[in-house]
Amino acid sequence: MTYGELKNYVLQLLNQYSTAGALTPPTYNNQADYLARLPMLANDALVYIATTARRLRAVAELSVSDTIGNWNVCDLPDDFWQLRSGGLFAADDEGNLVRGREYRLLGERRLAVPASPARAWRAEYFRYPAELPAAPADTDALDCAREAAPAVAYYAAAQLVSPDDPGAQATLYNEFETRLARLGELPAAEPGGTEDVYPDGRDCG
Numbered sequence: 001m002t003y004g005e006l007k008n009y010v011l012q013l014l015n016q017y018s019t020a021g022a023l024t025p026p027t028y029n030n031q032a033d034y035l036a037r038l039p040m041l042a043n044d045a046l047v048y049i050a051t052t053a054r055r056l057r058a059v060a061e062l063s064v065s066d067t068i069g070n071w072n073v074c075d076l077p078d079d080f081w082q083l084r085s086g087g088l089f090a091a092d093d094e095g096n097l098v099r100g101r102e103y104r105l106l107g108e109r110r111l112a113v114p115a116s117p118a119r120a121w122r123a124e125y126f127r128y129p130a131e132l133p134a135a136p137a138d139t140d141a142l143d144c145a146r147e148a149a150p151a152v153a154y155y156a157a158a159q160l161v162s163p164d165d166p167g168a169q170a171t172l173y174n175e176f177e178t179r180l181a182r183l184g185e186l187p188a189a190e191p192g193g194t195e196d197v198y199p200d201g202r203d204c205g
Contacts, residue, residue, distance in 0.1 A: 001149035004138030006042060007035060009150070012159040013172060034160045039132045045155035046129040046144055051081060053183040054148045055126040062111070062121045071104070071112040079127040080109050139191040153178040 001009075011017040011024070017032045018024055026032045052057050062074035088100030100121060104112040113121055129143035142149050157173035 001142050001146070001152075002138060003039075003042075003132060003136040003142065006142060006149070006153055007038065007138070009153040010034070010038060010157045010160070011030045013153060014161055014168075030164070037160060038156055039134060039136055041156040041159050042142065042152055043131040044159075045152040046131070046142065048155070049144060049148050049151060049180065049183070050129045053151075053180045054145050055082075056129060056143070057084070057124065058127045059122055059124050062113075062123055065110075067115065068112060070115050073106065073110055073112050073188075076109040076111055076123065076125070077127070078109070079130070080125055081109075081128050082126045084124040084126060087124040088113065088121050089124070090121045092119070092165075093117075100157075143177040144166070145183075148183055151176055151183070154179060 008017060011031065011034070014034065016024055016029060016034065019167070024031060026035060050133065058077070058079070060077045060080075062076075064072040065075045066073035083105065086101075088103055090096055090100065092098045098119075100113060100119075102114050108114055111123070113119075130139060132142075142152060144152065154172050154176035158169050158176055159160050162169040
């Protein structure tokens with residue numbers, strides 16, 4: 001969903017989108033104030049969703065920035081939120097994928113790995129979403145899963161209408177919570193090798 005689509009969605013939820021079938025000008029009622037507040041509320045919703053119901057996965061190559069004894073210290077990306085379980089991997093000398101099981105998280109965005117054997121480690125992690133600027137372009141995309149974007153609209157609409165219409169605020173926020181609960185974390189399959197039970201090449205059929 002783009003920011004322009006989000007604006008239209010929110011205004012429709014607030015019954016501010018059209019009047020007698022014609023598009024409502026921004027000067028009508030509270031529409032200009034709603035649109036001025038929307039980027040901040042959209043960012044709030046994006047972070048809320050990415051740290052609760054639908055996490056955003058990413059992979060980054062780690063570079064060594066310091067050494068402490070037998071440990072190499074690496075800086076994690078600026079958008080780092082949480083390391084995935086078994087989130088470190090690298091290629092060994094034979095080109096096989098190996099998982100890193102020895103590491104230490106140092107503070108919020110630093111990680112220590114054993115200096116030996118020397119490997120080019122990559123981290124699989126959950127990240128924060130990229131935030132919208134203060135004055136987004138209509139073509140700017142929301143940084144979330146496609147199925148999470150409507151929840152952003154309901155969250156923003158609920159916050160915008162809360163000072164003027166508590167009943168509408170409750171209805172919109174309840175729908176946001178319902179959509180949030182439906183998102184859930186989906187299982188993800190990871191490919192892996194299987195051993196051949198017929199090493200001599202016999203057909204198992």
